[in-house]
Amino acid sequence: MTISYNWLHDYLPVTIEPERLSKLLTSVGLEVESLEKYESLKGGLQGLVIAEVLAAEKHPNADKLTVTKVNIGSGDPLQIVCGAPNVAAGQKVVVATVGTTIYPKKGDPLTMKIAKIRGVESYGMICAEDEIGLSDDHAGILVLPADVKVGTPAAEYFKPYTDYIYEIGLTPNRMDAMSHRGVARDVCAYLSYHDNQDLKVKALPVGDFKTENTSVPITVTIENTNACQRYSGVSIANVTVKESPQWLQDKLRAIGQRPINNIVDITNFILHETGQPLHAFDADKITGKKVLVKNLPEGTPFITLDEKERKVNAEDLMICNGNSEPMCFAGVFGGQHSGVTASTKNIFLESAWFNPVDIRKTSFRHGLRTDAATRFEKNVDISNTVNVMERAALLIKELGGGSIASEVIDVYPNPAKQPQVQLKYAFLTKLSGKSYPAAAVKKILVALGFTIEKESAEEILVSAPFSKPDIHLPADIVEEIMRIDGLDNVEIPQAITISPSVETDRNKHIYREKTANYLVGLGFNEIFTNSITNAAYFDEQELSTAVKLLNNLSADHNIMRPSMLQTGLEAIAHNLNRKNNDLRFFEFGKTYSTSGPGKYSEHEHVCLYITGQVTEDAWKGKGTTADIFYGKGIVARILQLTGISRASFAPRAEGGNLVNALQVTINKDVVAELGVVTSQELKRFDIKQPVFYADLDFELLLKYISATSIKAKELPRQLPVRRDLAMVVPKSLPFADVESTVKKVKLDKLQSIQLFDIFESEKLGADKKSLAVSFTFLDEEKTPTDKDIDGMMNKIMNALETNLQAEIRK
Incomplete structure (x- = not known):
């Protein structure tokens, strides 16, 4: 999860230093894996200054170079050799002085040094836009308006966006922290508890929302109420699809999102602000002015936003138009023919709650891993669909014009009930290893949005907020209390009682x-x-x-x-x-x-x-x-x-x-x-x-x-005796048959059997081969005589001739 320091502070009532915030987040279970400074322009234009060209004369030794005198607002004018064709006296320009490092759009960073160019000394550089990362333009030096004050730092004039970016390693159950407001809620709860304050996340600015006309009415019907338990929507008419303002682009780029247009950017902004995914449809492309939330027959073709045709699965929840034609994989991915384009004028904005299981299956089934699917499959706040939608609608009005052109639609057939959990203080102490006063428990839970339903000296009954759908058990409440108290504040006992382990297997x-x-x-x-x-x-x-x-x-x-x-x-x-x-x-x-x-x-x-x-x-x-x-x-x-x-x-x-x-x-x-x-x-x-x-x-x-017992014994005092035997057998006969036949003879003195040669020739006969086998005998009591060995070898040969029809070569 990527969190922007600046963005997070839009919802916090106090300012916290980046390093302290990093430690605070880790303390409450939102482990900060990395903290990096973000700059929209690398280097932040540090060391660059606004200057005025006082004079510009032709270089004595080069036709395409100009020798300039530049006033940077302090000290004597600088002599700078410039190769741009558009440099002229009286211009306001950006200068990189000696010692300044610039970061071009392309290529490596460059640190300014005193240089001698064709025999003339140069004390810096008059910069083009691409040379300081502003754009790809390299047609000439950047010329600023005449009223810009000489000596102004370039960073102060251009105001590049800077931020600190946190990468947070979220555990799968923490969907409530998959947004900036969710993280802000934990920060406020921590500060309220530890600093003895009453801090709350700033409310969403939706007070001015109102329906202005009903020129774009859309009706909504939910056919699968298990997969979609709540569906909210509203129309906005006469919008202008255009580029987003710089502040919105900066926020999205800082967390790794690519700006597209104001409408799409607003839905992405709201997603990362609140954790609630939204989807904007072109209202004029919704056939019949009806939205149907339903399942479609297996194999129904559907062209998605990436211009690929996919076959709908019968279990996929779909957002359809009045003709039951698919417009969107619900909560996962939009369709090509209903999305917002540059020519869109009227918008229907969707804010819904979809069943996490259905979303996850559809997402993996079609290989569509989107930010929206990631949120829905972990469960979103079902109580917040309308508030978030109104917030987005007001932003669309602000950045894209238009008017609220329908009543708010909110289809919510079976309102969800807040889960209630009873926590015994004795259980809290046992599980956490720490004794919490009842007042501290209440303060933490209220700060996190829990409602105290009933309490006594031994226990407390609370209702969990819809923003925390993972809360169902007393242990879940214990985790919340320990997080806000600080996981590093758990007391270490003086002694630990354990049972000794018993080795098995x-x-x-x-x-x-x-x-x-x-x-x-x-x-x-x-x-x-x-x-x-x-x-x-x-x-x-x-x-x-x-x-x-x-x-x-x-x-x-x-x-x-x-x-x-x-x-x-x-x-x-x-x-x-x-x-x-x-x-x-x-x-x-x-x-x-x-x-x-x-x-x-x-x-x-x-x-x-x-x-x-x-x-x-x-x-x-x-x-x-x-x-x-x-x-x-x-x-x-x-x-x-x-x-x-x-x-x-x-x-x-x-x-x-x-x-x-x-x-x-x-x-x-x-x-x-x-x-x-x-x-x-x-x-x-x-x-x-x-x-x-x-x-x-x-x-x-x-x-x-x-079942095998390994026994140790002395090395034998007698020497082993080896005899070799060659036999002709069918080519298809495996050596394993020879081994098993010999073993069946059950000779106690036979130590090993080893195949050491295979010979094949037409002289042996068709489909025949010769096997050369060595037999090792050992009698641990006495040295065997030739007669003893011959007797055992005869038994082996008889068995081979009888059972395998082997021809012994002599």
């Missing part, structure tokens, strides 16, 4: 850290991606169980991720676009799903994302590129780190977002999936190189880790 943290350390040691980087992602990444089947957001902050972040692949690919794409082509990422995170209303679940994973080279090119040779085997080895090592030795790798059925995929199972539970991401999925993220992905079910792994 120790395995989870141990193995998470162990896994992370291992991966970092391999050169991986840990990433943290957003758990909220884009529904467009997923198909209908995946979305059927996805958790959809009701109040998503953008159209691209509207569901909780059902898979971690897509958010990881976003990180991959971001890096590839910045020429980081060799990437190894890992992430601990959660996926989310639902099986029905109120039935939600989340699941924890650790995922790997690998692309590019895993070793760099060097003088010894080229680097190696990541592939499925590199990824499989890392997954296998992660399982070993956690003490799991019973996992088996097997090809996974085709489908999904992976090709050449494997799945890892323990007791028929799939604990991991890994493979290469499909080209279709990579194309979605504009990734043009292969990406390996592995998804380990961390929760399921923890279950097996907890």
Whole structure:
């Protein structure tokens, strides 16, 4: 939220220094994130002075230069060399003296120094408009009226607008502070309480409002009274649409708003003054002189102010004309064919209350994030629509002429009631940690606009003002009291009583850290991606169980991720676009799903994302590129780190977002999936190189880790024995089948199985391959004899020949 110091003081009965105001705002919960000086002209024309050209003679060494004598109102006349074609004696001009810094419209700032130009010394500069930031005009020097007093500071003559601008970090519930008057209300309450004064925000100047004629009558009908509970309007006839006066442009520019014309600028001014959005229609374009607040059929075309055609959703609340044609997305964005233009003469001014939920949905649905929608979706003051509208109508009369040309329309079928909240003083003390006297509580609440309905020694009953729609609970009242008292005034107790924490899920943290350390040691980087992602990444089947957001902050972040692949690919794409082509990422995170209303679940994973080279090119040779085997080895090592030795790798059925995929199972539970991401999925993220992905079910792994006991034992005294075996098998036979077949033989002395060569040749036969496998045996009690080893190898060969029809090469 951007607040102007000058603008804020239009509503304050006292003046506060900028630095004190900054501390005050932060103290009441409106945290000032930055405070900067604003100047409509950079540098504020400081050091520039109005001068008179006493003489102007041709430069002796240059045809296009003039040597002038200039009176600046003090000291001796200055000699200044000027290159402008229009300089002449007797002119009143703006001079930058030596030491003055000027800020041109274009280019860098320039500090004046004594200069020698073609052999003639120059003591300053006679300025053109663009050279001091007044405009883009560089046709010649700026010549002022003859009656301007010599020696007058340029800042005093031109009066550039200066201000202090506060950036306030508002919490989402503080819609009451989304305006200058709302902030002023908090400032007055703070000063009233702490300085023992009775300060109130200056009232809106609407006392002179009156209907002058009824030449532009408009009727209003609300068909959806839930989405629009109050609609106020008034007509202003014979206005002139033109440029806004300088004071209004200065106020808007200071807070980052671009002036457009007097009518639009007034609605923006009122928005930032009161927090109430307004909309001005061209009354002559309202067919039938009727305004209908209603919903339209799904798909109704509507051209908005940005000249784009949008399809209306059946849930969008629309402002329509008498023919039920859309004129505006209610509270969000206007239409092209009903807005104010340079030729507009008659205006219908809207001031309404729209349901925050409806506005938020429409705003995000169509990607229209406007200042008006931001206010409406946080709830506005339903009691203030008429006052604000009358204030705006009077400003339009003042700045655009015309007359009030209708009675005030105020359709308010079910007037809202102020919420009442009961606060017990004991609860206030318990929650705040401070004991407040009843008189102090009353003073603060009354200063904030609350009405005291009933009070006793133990409690107080108050009605909350409509300007604070977030007030519903006793805790809300406690927050208001603590804010105005000052959040930094909460007493610090002498002792704090706490219960000692009990460590739970120790395995989870141990193995998470162990896994992370291992991966970092391999050169991986840990990433943290957003758990909220884009529904467009997923198909209908995946979305059927996805958790959809009701109040998503953008159209691209509207569901909780059902898979971690897509958010990881976003990180991959971001890096590839910045020429980081060799990437190894890992992430601990959660996926989310639902099986029905109120039935939600989340699941924890650790995922790997690998692309590019895993070793760099060097003088010894080229680097190696990541592939499925590199990824499989890392997954296998992660399982070993956690003490799991019973996992088996097997090809996974085709489908999904992976090709050449494997799945890892323990007791028929799939604990991991890994493979290469499909080209279709990579194309979605504009990734043009292969990406390996592995998804380990961390929760399921923890279950097996907890059931696994790790035992320590002495190193064996005997040496292992290795035997190699070559066999011919079908090309389609995976090595995992060889491993499982050998394990089923159940040889206690067999320590490991390792594939070390694959050979393919036509000599082996069609669709055949040769696998060379090493077997390592270890007997911890004695050195095995050749007979012992041969016996075990014979069992292995028999099993391979019987179960896999392998041909043993001898």
